[in-house]
Amino acid sequence: MSSNPQLRRAVTPWGSFSWGYSDVGADIFIGLGLVLAYAAGASNFAFLFAGLVYVCIGLAYTELAAAYPVAGGGQYFVLRGLGDLFGFIAGWAVLLDFTIDITLFAWSSVDYMSQLLPAVLASVHPWSHFLVVLGLIGLLCLLNVIGVRESTAFQGSVAAVDVLSETLILCFGFLFAFQPQILIHTMHVSWPSMFGLMQGTSLAIVSFVGLESISQAAQETQRPASVIPRTSVVLILTILIYAVGYSNLALGMQMWHPVHDAHGHAIAFWQLFPGNGDNQGKAVALLSAQIPYYGLLAQFYVPILGAILLLISANSGVFGSSRIAYSMSTSKLLPSVFQRIHARFRTPAASILTFCGLAVVVLIFAALPQLDHGARAVYQRLFHGEDGITFLGDLYAFGAATSYSFVFVALVALRLFDPMTPRKFKIPFNIPMRVRGERVEFPIIAVIGFIGIFSILVFTLITHDIGRVAGPGWLILGVFLYFLYRRNKKLPLFRSQPHDWRTAQTSILKNAGELELMDEYHANLRASDERKRALR
Numbered sequence: 001m002s003s004n005p006q007l008r009r010a011v012t013p014w015g016s017f018s019w020g021y022s023d024v025g026a027d028i029f030i031g032l033g034l035v036l037a038y039a040a041g042a043s044n045f046a047f048l049f050a051g052l053v054y055v056c057i058g059l060a061y062t063e064l065a066a067a068y069p070v071a072g073g074g075q076y077f078v079l080r081g082l083g084d085l086f087g088f089i090a091g092w093a094v095l096l097d098f099t100i101d102i103t104l105f106a107w108s109s110v111d112y113m114s115q116l117l118p119a120v121l122a123s124v125h126p127w128s129h130f131l132v133v134l135g136l137i138g139l140l141c142l143l144n145v146i147g148v149r150e151s152t153a154f155q156g157s158v159a160a161v162d163v164l165s166e167t168l169i170l171c172f173g174f175l176f177a178f179q180p181q182i183l184i185h186t187m188h189v190s191w192p193s194m195f196g197l198m199q200g201t202s203l204a205i206v207s208f209v210g211l212e213s214i215s216q217a218a219q220e221t222q223r224p225a226s227v228i229p230r231t232s233v234v235l236i237l238t239i240l241i242y243a244v245g246y247s248n249l250a251l252g253m254q255m256w257h258p259v260h261d262a263h264g265h266a267i268a269f270w271q272l273f274p275g276n277g278d279n280q281g282k283a284v285a286l287l288s289a290q291i292p293y294y295g296l297l298a299q300f301y302v303p304i305l306g307a308i309l310l311l312i313s314a315n316s317g318v319f320g321s322s323r324i325a326y327s328m329s330t331s332k333l334l335p336s337v338f339q340r341i342h343a344r345f346r347t348p349a350a351s352i353l354t355f356c357g358l359a360v361v362v363l364i365f366a367a368l369p370q371l372d373h374g375a376r377a378v379y380q381r382l383f384h385g386e387d388g389i390t391f392l393g394d395l396y397a398f399g400a401a402t403s404y405s406f407v408f409v410a411l412v413a414l415r416l417f418d419p420m421t422p423r424k425f426k427i428p429f430n431i432p433m434r435v436r437g438e439r440v441e442f443p444i445i446a447v448i449g450f451i452g453i454f455s456i457l458v459f460t461l462i463t464h465d466i467g468r469v470a471g472p473g474w475l476i477l478g479v480f481l482y483f484l485y486r487r488n489k490k491l492p493l494f495r496s497q498p499h500d501w502r503t504a505q506t507s508i509l510k511n512a513g514e515l516e517l518m519d520e521y522h523a524n525l526r527a528s529d530e531r532k533r534a535l536r
Contacts, residue, residue: 017159017231017234017235020231020232020235021159021162021163021235021238021239024207024208024209024235024239025159025162025163025166025238025239025242025309025313026105026306026309026310026312026313027206027207027208027209027313028166028207028239028242028243028246028284029108029112029283029284029306029309029310030104030105030108030206030207030283030310030393031203031204031206031207031243032207032246032247032250032283032284032287033282033283034200034203034206034393035047035200035203035204035207035247036247036250036251036283037200038192038196038199038200038203039192039196039197039199039200039201039203039204040190040191040192040196040200041186041187041188041189041190041191041192041251042187042191042192042196042197042200043200043204043247043250043251044187044244044247044248044251045197046197046200046201046203046204046247047204047207047243047244047246047247048244049201049204049452050201050204050205050207050208050243050456051204051208051239051240051243051244052452053205053208053449053452053453053456054205054208054236054239054240055236055240056408056445056446056448056449056452056453057208057404057407057408057449057453058232058233058235058236059236059427059445059449060407060408060411060427060445060446060449061073061074061232061407062228062229062232062233062236062425062427063411063423063425063426063427064077064407064410064411064414065228065232066228066229066423066424066425067414067421067422067423067424067425068080068421068505068508069228069508069509069512069514070327070508073094073320073323073324073327074090074091074094074403074404074406074407074410075087075088075090075091075094075324075327075328075403076327076331077407077410077411077414078090078091078403078406078407078409078410079091079331079333080410080414080418080499080501081409081410081411081412081413081414081417081418082406082409082410082413083495083496084331084332084333084492084495084496084497085479085482085493085494085496086406086410087328087331087333088328088333088478088479088482089402089406089475089478089479090402090403090406090407090410091324091327091328091333091403092474092475092478092479092482093398093399093400093402093403093406093474093475094320094324094399094403095321095324095325095355096395096398096399096471096474097209097395097396097399097400097403098316098317098318098320098321098324098355099317099321099355099358099359099362100317100362100392100395100396100399101209101313101314101316101317101320101321101396102137102140102314102317102318102321102355102356102359102362103133103137103314103359103360103362103363103366103392104314104366104392104393104396105310105311105313105314105317106133106136106137106140106310106311106314106359106363107129107133107363107366107367108310109136109306109307109308109310109311109314110129110132110133110136110307111282112282112285112303112306112307112310113303113304113307114282114303115282115285115286115289115303116285116299116300116303116304129367130363130367133363133367134360134363136311136314137314137356137359137360137363138356140311140314140315140318140356141318141352141353141356143315143318144315144318144319144322144347144352145342145345145347145349145352145353146345146347158305158308158309158312159309159312161305162305162309163238165301165302165305166242166284168294169246169284169287169288169291169294169298169302170241170242170245170246170249172291172293172294173249173253173287173288173291173294174245174249176291176292176293176294177249177253177290177291177292178248178249178252178253179252179253180252182251182252182253182254183248183251183252186251186252187251195462195463198459198462198463199459199463199464201456201459202397202401202456202459202460202463202464203393203397204243205397205400205401205453205456206393206396206397206400207239207243208239208243209396209400228425229424229425246284246287249287250283250287253287253290253291254290282303282306284302284306285298285299285302285303285306288302289302317359318352318355318356318359321351321355322347322348322351322352322355323348323351325338325348325351325354325355326338326339326348326351329351332489332491332497333482333485334485335485337350338350338351338354339351362392366392394460394464394466394467394470394471395466395467395470395471395474397456397460397464397467398457398460398461398464398467398470398471399471399474401453401454401456401457401460402457402471402475404449404453405450405453405454405457408446408447408449408450408453409450411427411443411446412442412443412446412447415430415440415441415442415443415446416435416440416442417435417436418501419435419438419439419440419441419524420438420521420524420525420528421505421521421524422517422520422521422524424517426441427443427445427446428445429443429444429445430442430443430444431444437531437532437535438528438531502525505521506518506521506522509521
């Protein structure tokens with residue numbers, strides 16, 4: 001028996017879908033209120049633009065994860081396509097997202113319950129709230145150390161219930177509450193400024209973050225080259241329909257009357273978001289409660305379901321961050337401690353414990369404005385009134401846009417310089433061409449997707465005071481630590497270390513059980529080598 005245990009392949013097709021859905025599906029529970037607050041009557045356009053970019057992202061991840069089914073997702077794709085330094089930067093940006101994910105969604109899970117139990121939770125001291133979230137992070141840490149099979153079962157059961165619930169909300173909402181004339185009126189009278197539209201669009205991408213969870217679980221998925229394309233395409237369509245559907249439903253249910261904050265931003269929805277902006281985080285629960293007939297039932301169970309789904313999204317953050325760190329460590333981008341596998345549970349326990357610990361640090365920082373009046377005053381002076389949770393949202397959008405931008409470039413690079421790897425799923429609309437004597441297909445959608453996601457990154461930097469400083473600051477810190485690590489290991493700083501990608505790809509396909517693809521890969525390599533010899 002090998003002395004180095006490997007990750008267990010225990011993720012089924014439904015488990016693969018639920019990993020992605022539990023992460024992306026929960027985002028609408030938070031993102032809907034944020035986008036409506038800033039994009040107002042153009043919220044459906046903000047979601048549509050971000051959704052179309054998300055489709056391009058989803059197609060890119062589907063192709064890459066099916067071709068390279070290994071833990072690490074986008075970080076590994078960028079490493080292989082663009083080299084060590086860019087692979088580290090992409091992975092470091094995603095680590096930012098998933099670490100924030102753990103804290104943000106665990107905190108919001110407790111908030112969602114306040115819609116059902118306002119009298120109880122409104123009286124809870126902030127320190128009690130903090131301790132509950134801290135306990136949830138600890139439980140998620142333990143769950144992921146025990147094993148991915150148990151974690152996947154937890155995800156899958158809740159994801160199934162939520163798919164049904166969100167579909168019913170849309171169906172009954174459009175049947176009993178939606179009025180097209182109200183939608184048109186709201187879009188006309190509440191169209192935002194260009195700044196507000198950019199801000200809303202940059203936040204809309206938050207509602208689509210998490211698809212990469214499927215690719216990060218690829219090394220633990222059974223027959224990934226066959227399973228991942230099916231689950232990813234279904235997930236892409238499901239989330240796009242939900243995001244566009246919910247935004248149009250919210251704008252077309254009731255007359256929209258904005259309540260503005262001190263900076264002139266609309267922060268409330270009349271009846272849907274009554275009173276103040278604190279209700280933005282409960283948008284789906286508030287919206288579903290307003291639906292005639294169905295709302296009588298939804299007002300009781302949707303807050304509970306939302307809280308649970310947000311909790312399993314935090315669970316996806318634990319899973320994703322640990323698998324990215326594991327992949328980066330095996331590629332000598334992070335210290336070897338992150339690739340240690342627990343001998344009994346066969347999970348990356350060291351990575352899980354590390355990033356859950358970082359999530360606790362993030363929790364402390366995010367909770368300070370609510371726990372201490374002095375800290376709240378500092379936040380208001382430095383961050384123009386934004387609290388710690390808004391700060392996390394800014395960084396969340398920045399990390400996602402940065403990593404996705406690199407993934408599109410990596411997709412183009414791998415298409416051009418690694419055409420021998422079989423691609424069981426391939427993005428449509430390609431331009432055939434020849435590079436180094438090999439026939440390749442240049443992906444047009446990757447270029448369109450890059451332009452779209454880079455625009456969202458620019459929107460984030462323009463409209464978010466915190467994001468434009470803290471986001472690049474996180475990347476600069478990471479590159480500094482990367483250089484220290486590489487120098488200590490006597491590895492090249494700017495250049496990539498030697499990689500035997502042929503052997504690595506053979507091992508990846510063999511371990512994934514994709515023996516037919518492995519044979520096809522070897523045949524492609526032999527044919528390529530023969531062509532090169534003939535040209536000499």
